[in-house]
Amino acid sequence: MGIFQTLMKKKELIPLVFFMTFAAAGASSFAIYSLKKTDVILDRKRNPEPWEAVDPSEPQKLITINQQWKPIEELQKVRRATK
Template identity: 60%
Template sequence: MNILELMMKRKELIPLIAFVSVAGFGAISMGLYSLSKSDVIINKRKNPEPWENVNPNKPQKLITINQKWRPVEELQKVRKLTK
């Protein structure tokens, strides 16, 4: 039996199929969006220390409100000493 035939026979399944489809699409799109963020590591061998390449001007959260970034002085001193 075809999905469309089943939906025409039982009209109460239409909202259920719509909600499940929207939820599945949302889950897949959120997963793909999360993979594009810089804090997700897919290949550790290519980039073993990804936190060194984080752009401070680009927000790292899903929603960022009033983010102002300032470098931490102690970390800058340590970074200069270790290079």
């Protein structure tokens, strides 16, 4: 009960505690939301090459202006040779 007694003695701390609690809850909820998105991959054992599963027609995270995806022939040859 030490925190509540301090808040009752110093009432000017109540808004500070409220806003800090609100900010911490918002940051935590955004972190959990970001980890649940499909473009965030935490399991490297089941999917060691996650860049292979990226859909080129879907815009990516930051900013995409006039994105046109064309396969690079050298990479296609390497991919065919390794499979």
